[in-house]
Amino acid sequence: MASIVSNLSSTISRLTLLRKPSLQFTIRNLQNFNRHRQFGTPTSHFLHNSNNHATAHFSSPKPQSTSALGKDEELIVLGIETSCDDTAAAVVRSNGEILSQVVSSQADLLVKYGGVSPKMAEGAHSLVIDQVVQEALDKAKITEEDLSAVAVTIGPGLGLCLRVGVRKARKIAGTYALPIVGVHHMEAHALVARLVERELQFPFMALLISGGHNLLILARDIGHYIQLGTSIDDAIGEAYDKTAKWLGLDLSKSGGPAVEQLALEGDQDSFKFKVPMKQHKDCNFSYAGLKTQVRLAIESKNIDATIPIASTSSEDRRVRADIAASFQRVAVLHLEDKCQRAIGWGLKIEPSIKHLVVSGGVASNKYVRSRLYNMVEKNGLQLVCPPPSLCTDNGVMIAWTGIEHFRMGRYDTPPPACEPDDALVDIRPRWPLGEEYAEGRSEARSLKTARIHPSLTSQIQASLEKQPL
Numbered sequence: 001m002a003s004i005v006s007n008l009s010s011t012i013s014r015l016t017l018l019r020k021p022s023l024q025f026t027i028r029n030l031q032n033f034n035r036h037r038q039f040g041t042p043t044s045h046f047l048h049n050s051n052n053h054a055t056a057h058f059s060s061p062k063p064q065s066t067s068a069l070g071k072d073e074e075l076i077v078l079g080i081e082t083s084c085d086d087t088a089a090a091v092v093r094s095n096g097e098i099l100s101q102v103v104s105s106q107a108d109l110l111v112k113y114g115g116v117s118p119k120m121a122e123g124a125h126s127l128v129i130d131q132v133v134q135e136a137l138d139k140a141k142i143t144e145e146d147l148s149a150v151a152v153t154i155g156p157g158l159g160l161c162l163r164v165g166v167r168k169a170r171k172i173a174g175t176y177a178l179p180i181v182g183v184h185h186m187e188a189h190a191l192v193a194r195l196v197e198r199e200l201q202f203p204f205m206a207l208l209i210s211g212g213h214n215l216l217i218l219a220r221d222i223g224h225y226i227q228l229g230t231s232i233d234d235a236i237g238e239a240y241d242k243t244a245k246w247l248g249l250d251l252s253k254s255g256g257p258a259v260e261q262l263a264l265e266g267d268q269d270s271f272k273f274k275v276p277m278k279q280h281k282d283c284n285f286s287y288a289g290l291k292t293q294v295r296l297a298i299e300s301k302n303i304d305a306t307i308p309i310a311s312t313s314s315e316d317r318r319v320r321a322d323i324a325a326s327f328q329r330v331a332v333l334h335l336e337d338k339c340q341r342a343i344g345w346g347l348k349i350e351p352s353i354k355h356l357v358v359s360g361g362v363a364s365n366k367y368v369r370s371r372l373y374n375m376v377e378k379n380g381l382q383l384v385c386p387p388p389s390l391c392t393d394n395g396v397m398i399a400w401t402g403i404e405h406f407r408m409g410r411y412d413t414p415p416p417a418c419e420p421d422d423a424l425v426d427i428r429p430r431w432p433l434g435e436e437y438a439e440g441r442s443e444a445r446s447l448k449t450a451r452i453h454p455s456l457t458s459q460i461q462a463s464l465e466k467q468p469l
Helices: 004-008 021-037 107-113 118-140 159-175 185-196 236-246 256-264 288-300 314-349 366-378 395-407 456-466
Strands: 075-082 086-093 099-106 149-155 182-186 206-208 216-223 224-230 356-358 383-384
Touching: 021 383, 075 159, 075 395, 086 118, 086 395, 099 395, 107 118, 107 182, 118 159, 149 159, 149 185, 149 314, 149 395, 159 182, 182 185, 182 395, 185 206, 185 216, 185 356, 185 395, 206 314, 216 314, 224 314, 236 256, 236 288, 236 314, 256 314, 256 366, 288 314, 314 366, 356 366, 366 383
Parallel strands: 075 149, 149 182, 206 356, 356 383
Antiparallel strands: 075 086, 086 099, 206 216, 216 224
C-alpha cells in the first residue's frame, strides 16, 4: 500500500478542463480555481487509507482561514448525510444562506428494534435517498446544474449506511461533472457553529456529544484539531437511549428527549449514582458504568419496561421519573468535570480561546445546555450551541463543511459518469478527527475505538507538507 504522503500529494486535474453542464457552473469554477492557486495545488479530500499514523505536532499552525463567511458567495453546495439512522440532504450557499434542509427519520425502526439496526438502517436509507435529495433540490429551487460541488459524509459512522450516501453523491457528481468533498461527520458538527455564529474564529474548543461519540477537541483551523478527550466505551447518547428503553419510554423521538421530558417530573437526588471516572485526571468519558448503575436501580424497583409509562401507576411513574432525573444529573456532571479540565488544557495550548462549541444530537437537550452554559461562563468563555435542528444529524452541516474545505482547495475531481454500482468507494467507519493530546491518552481505551484510518488532521498536515510554497 502506498504511503500516506504519496497518496496525499497526488495532483488534482483542473476543474476548468472538465466538461461543464452550464455557463454559470463554468464561471464559478474558473473563479474558484484561480483563487485556489494562491494557496498551492488543490488536494484530494477523499484521502486514501493508510496504516501509517502521523504523530501530533502542536506548534502554532499557519493561519489559513480567518472568517467563516464573506467569501465565494457564488458557491452552492449540496450536502448528503447517511452516517447512522437519518437520511438528510441540504443545499447551502457559501454566504451562509440555507436554501433547503430535508431529513427523513427512521423513528419507526428505532421503536421496532429498540435501537439502530445497521442492516435495516441501510435499507431505509436506500429507499428514501433519491427522494430526500430531490426534495432538497426542489425546495432550494435549483437543479444539479446549479451546484458548485457535492459534499457527503464518508465517516465515521455505520459502514453500510455511509455507503448509501457516498454512492448517491458520486452518482450526482459524476453525471454533472461536479467536484466532490468527503466530509468528517464530527468535524461537521463542530464547523456548523461557524455558520450559526459569524464571529466564531479559530482557535476554539468543542464538545461533540451524540449517540455514538463523546469528543472534546481544540479546533485550531479547518482540518486541524487536537483531541483532548473521547469515549473509552459508551457515549452519553447511548446511555440516554438505553435508559429510555429500560424505563419503558416512547422511543419514536429517540431516547434522549424522552428521558429529558420525564426527568422534569423527578427528584434528581433520589438515586445516588456515582459520577464516572472521578479518579481519572484526564478528559475521557465513560458511560458504561453509569448504564449499569441505572439498570440495577430499575431492577431493584421491579420496573417492567414492557409496560409503557403511559399505562403505569402514578407511583411507578414517579419512581421512573426519579431514576431519569438522577441519571441525567450524573450524566451531565460527567460532562462538566471533563469540560472543566479540558478548558484548562486548551487555554494552556491556545491562550486566545474565547468559545466552547457544544454540538451533536445530545446538545439539543435543554438541561445539558443550561448546565454547560453556567460552567463555561464561570471560566470566562462563551458557549456556542447551534439550534436543535442543526445539532442532530443534518445535511446543512455537511454542505457547510464541504464549503469550508472547498475554499481551501480540498476536494476530489468528479468520478466517472458511468461508475458501476458495485465500485469500491471510500468510507471510513472509524476515523479519528484529531491527534491525541499527550496528557489525554487513555490506557483504558476500548478496542471498539481502535484506529483504522489515520486522523483527518494527520492526513491534511501530511498533504500540506508536500505542497509547494
